[in-house]
Amino acid sequence: MSDSSRTLVINSSTGSYQVTIESHSLRKNLLHFSKAKILADEFFAPVLADLASPPLLIRAIEENKSLDVSPSIIEGLRQSGANRQTELVAIGGGIIQDLSAFIASIYMRGLTWSYLPTTILAMVDSCIGGKSSINVGPYKNLVGTFHPPHQVLIDPALAQTLPPDQQASGLIEAAKICFCRGPEAFDRHIALLPSVMMETGALEALIYNSLEAKKWFIEIDEFDNKERLLLNFGHTFGHAIEGATHFAIPHGIAVGLGILCAITYQVADGIDYSSSPRVALLELHLAEMIANSPGTPRALASMSADEMFQRFASDKKHGTEDYALILIDQAGKVVLHRVPKSPEVSNKVRAAVESVVGRFRG
Structure with missing residues (x-):
């Protein structure tokens, strides 16, 4: 943690977790997860290309934040060798977070997961609280779970990659x-x-x-x-x-x-x-x-x-x-x-x- 970072500790029923806010920290943070399984927005594929373990890449669109898409991600985790000791790392905005938190809460009855939010919305709001919301058919956010992360690592400089409306x-x-x-x-x-x-x-x-x-x-x-x-x-x-x-x-x-x-x-x-x-x-x-x-x-x-x-x-x-x-x-x-x-x-x-x-x- 650098002198320029800000930290916040969140208390939950499963224990406390730390949020660290530090600009230009994404690449440094990735070094901590050499053995983890990464679920990421496909936008970040170039940044993640040199990881030892290939990430599972998802197109971050609302249609993919669904119960129909979740099984293919679960199968991908299993095929990559994920077990009960595996840590899942989510890199992306709210759609990636919802999918990751939900899947981490049910895969083999629960995995530890960490989150690197990449949108302002996720940085200011959804990255804490542990709540996932998944669409079912035409119904938005109909199912979900509470499964707090192990840690949250925020790089505000990533906001520069976002269009004005985001x-x-x-x-x-x-x-x-x-x-x-x-x-x-x-x-x-x-x-x-x-x-x-x-x-x-x-x-x-x-x-x-x-x-x-x-x-x-x-x-x-x-x-x-x-x-x-x-x-x-x-x-x-x-x-x-x-x-x-x-x-x-x-x-x-x-x-x-x-x-x-x-x-x-x-x-x-x-x-x-x-x-x-x-x-x-x-x-x-x-x-x-x-x-x-x-x-x-x-x-x-x-x-x-x-x-x-x-x-x-x-x-x-x-x-x-x-x-x-x-x-x-x-x-x-x-x-x-x-x-x-x-x-x-x-x-x-x-x-x-x-x-x-x-x-x-x-």
Whole structure:
């Protein structure tokens, strides 16, 4: 560990693990895994070409984050000689992480795994917490497990390989986490002037701030029963939009749109945010980030409103008789509301989405 690195220790039910944030550390980190089996985004094939053990390479697309694809990866691990003592190392963004965490949790009843995230979204959010989410058929994130990593090694310099919309996608997730944590975390986030192609030192600080904010949620509620559920802010609306556009919109951009839908829903329901200026600041920041996704207007213009609502209604967080909506109350605090299912509520949901889509579809 160099003097310029930042570290964070995450406590879980299976023990603690360390997160290390250090720029330009990827090649050095790879030296620690000479005997491990590596599952990586195929984008990094040139970087991994000289490894002693050939990596399993996956195209990082949403269609591959599925229960249908998982067996071929498991077979590949077995054919490469992976056993119960093997460490699995994941190199990539959220799709590679979900697949790796899921497979590590079930392969021979569980492997140790480490993670080297390569997208801002994974660096600021999903790299800690140990949660995997796998798609089944048309249903997003229907199955998964909790299986914390052994360690997380973050190289923020890898963000330079990302297009602007992917950078913005991650910065939106960081803003969401910090807003959910509270005013101090969100103010620190905004003070770092988050933007695409931001200076690496500022990005390191932003990653640390976001992970420190998320650490509170996953340590107090590791298995997603109460407080951690708030981190789904923007996801119920966002997943519906993401799916209805057939994943033409990056995940974080969809979450940003989903947060704006949640705010619009509340305003239409009579909530006045004039005494909560951070809500307006959040809206402005999200709009600036969404503007970095040039394909979003076209994807929204072709989105089916009926398919969007069908996906919204089938979200796994809902109950039999109610919708689980994560909203901002009048005081500016993120809260979970259980709203009884009714035609009136359905119309409010549709109207909120239509209002936000109308702003961004051009």
